[in-house]
Amino acid sequence: MKRANKAVSEIVGTLLLLGMSIALFSVIYISVLTLYPAASSPSVNLICSFEDNNVTLEHRGGKSLNLKTELILSIDSVVDKFVVGDYLNIEAKDNGLWNIGERVIYPVGDITDKNVSLSVVDKHSNSVIMLVVFQG
C-alpha cells in the first residue's frame, strides 16, 4: 500500500497537466475555427454621372452586386437612403443582381450650386465601395 501511494502525486500531476493541455488547446482550436475573415469588399467598377436632373450610377464591370446594395445620397446635408433595386429597371432586376451595363437612375431635380455626395454601401461586406462628392 505504501509503495502504491508514492505514485499518487505523479498520476495527479500528469492528469492535471493533461487536463490543462487539453483545455488550453480546446480554447485555441475554438478560436482558430471561428477565425473566419470578414467578407471582403467586392471588386467592382462603378461610374457616377449627372445628366438631365438625374444622378446615374452605372455598373462598369467586376462583381455583380446585390439589389439590396444601399445608396446614400446627400444634397446640401439632406440625406436620402435607398437601395439599388428601387431604381433599376424591371428587365435589369430579372436575375436579382446589378450587373455590368445596368444603370441606377435616380431623379434629384435641380442641384445647381448644391453640394452632392453619393455613397454606395455593400451590405454583405458592410463596406463603402464608392464615395463621390461633386458640386451641382
Added chain:
Amino acid sequence: MVRKFIKSDDALVGIIVTILIIGLFLVVTAIIESVYVPQWLEEKEADHMHIVSYQFAQLKHSLDILSVIEQKNAISVYINLGTAEIPIFGSGRTYDYLDILSDECVVEIANDTDSFSFPLGTVSFSSKNSYYVDQSYIYEAGALILSQSDANVLNGKPLFSVTNFTNVTFNIINISGLDGKKFAGGYGTYSIYLEYLNSDYYSIEDFRFINITTNHKNAWKIFFNSTTLRYSALTYDITNTASGISVEFSGPLGNLILKTTDIAAQIAPGWIE
C-alpha cells in the same frame, strides 16, 4: 517488460501535446487554404483585370494615333496574360488568351442607291480566371469594348464626329494579323506589334443606314446613343438585327466621310516580313 512500459508513461503529456500541436497546424493550414487563399486570389485576379484594362486603353490610344498621323510607323503595346501563383501555397496561376480575329466585325454604310461593306479584324483578350469573373476586352472598328457574362459595355468610343450638324466623319480601323502570329495564350507579358499600312477615304452622300455586324450589340448601342449623335441635327432609330445593330437615319440626311485604316498586327516576339 511491463515495468519498462509503465515507465514510458512519463512522456504521455508531451506526446498528446505534440499531437495537438500538429493538429492545430493542420487546422490552421486548412483554414488558410480554404478561406483566405481564395480571397487573395480573387483580389489578385481583379487587380490583373485592372492592369489589362489600362493596357487595352493604351492599345486603343496607339491604334488611334497611328490612324490619325497616317505615316509608316510602328508601335509595340504590351499585354499581361495570366496571374502568377501566390508564394508558399503555390496555387492560383491562371492563363489568358490574346487573339487577332479576321472579319469579326462588319461596318456597312448605305444610302438609297449604294451600299458599302467593310469587314474588319479585331483584337481580343479573354481571361480564364479561377475566382474573379471572366472578362474580355475587344478592340473592334475603333471601339474598345468590355464584355462580361454575356453583357458588354463601351469603354472607348470609335473615332466619330459630326460637323455642320449633319455631316459625319467615321474612322474605322482594320487589324490584319499574319498567319502564325495571331494568337498567344499562357502566362507572361506579350507584345502586340502594330504597323500602319494605309488609309482610304470614301464619301457617301445622303447616307441612310449604318449597320454594324457585331457580337457586342449593347456597346454599339451605347455609342450611337451617346452625345455625339444625340446633339446633332440627325434623327435616327437603332434596331437590333440577327447579327448586330442597324442605325437608320431619317429627316435631313447628311454626308458621311468614311476613313478606313489598315494596320498590321503581330502577337508574340519576332516580326515576320
